[in-house]
Amino acid sequence: MTIRKMVNRRSIADAARAIIEVNGIDALSMRTLAAALDIKAPSLYDHVKNREEVIALVQSEWLRDFGAGFEAAGKSPSEKIHFYRDWALRNPNLYPVVFQQHLHRDLLPEGLELQILGIVVEAAGGSHLRARALWAQLHGLVDLELHGRLPDDADMEATWREVIRGVEAAIKSTE
Amino acid sequence: MTIRKMVNRRSIADAARAIIEVNGIDALSMRTLAAALDIKAPSLYDHVKNREEVIALVQSEWLRDFGAGFEAAGKSPSEKIHFYRDWALRNPNLYPVVFQQHLHRDLLPEGLELQILGIVVEAAGGSHLRARALWAQLHGLVDLELHGRLPDDADMEATWREVIRGVEAAIKSTE
DNA sequence: ACCTGAACACCGTTCAAGT
């Protein structure tokens, strides 16, 4: 006689995260998710509104994880940038879910988005404008790298160093 | 008596592009695509290998379109950057297909990828390294903008000006 | 409240059959 673990929004989010992490977001179906929780697909709808909301829960859970690590990473621009890249490459299936879906702000812990934005602003030397330009660069480079869109012979280490150099130069120029 | 237009790889690509353009890539199913061409879904497989290949055809068609426009755009970094942004925002449903899918290089016109890369290198003042950093920034900013991931009050015009300023400063610093 | 089986309207793809 096996006992089934309690099913609630948290356990659903955890099971969904595990599926996405291993097999990508396309592998997340309401049926596979239900199976992982030992119930049938229609039962999920007693806990969540729809598949969209399941994804939003994972997004929220992992944005919190990212935020904590980003906050804790060394405080120089270079260290923040390295953390961003490493987090993304360590979580290739989760990254697009967290940073490339519509952000369900209503399910987010209060202030989390602002906290993360604040760290980027700090790394960019205090300018909101440069912070957005920097974030775009980090996000874009990660995305191109994850999709294998850069030429095969592209030296990614050197490219990331170039990004860091650019930010440091921009900060120095306004000091 | 209605006559059906000829069905071939080109007409399939055109019909697929039209569907994606209007309703996004999720709306592209083999059944809706076949219906647009006045045939049944299984018949598509006499012309293409699978849905993946249909997408690759659209990707190839539009990368060529982008490349032609990018080439023709004014030759200053600022003008190239503006063209990139405008093209993306004018084609919000096509952009991810062209720049965020695995690139099927085997279906691409010879040299097209290198041509586009060359233009970015030129806009970046000749440095391959800075070209990748720049492309990442353009791609990332467009993606964040298309996904509405930046704060509502973010001044996008100013952010793009900041990107242009950064590139110009970087070029100047190595002249 | 939580779970179920059956059903609806969809998918991509295969295949035997027609012309």
Added chain:
DNA sequence: ACCTGAACACCGTTCAAGT
């Protein structure tokens, strides 16, 4: 060569029914 209907193994979601 090109097209078809039928089928297979999937989807997300709804709903009446059970406890």
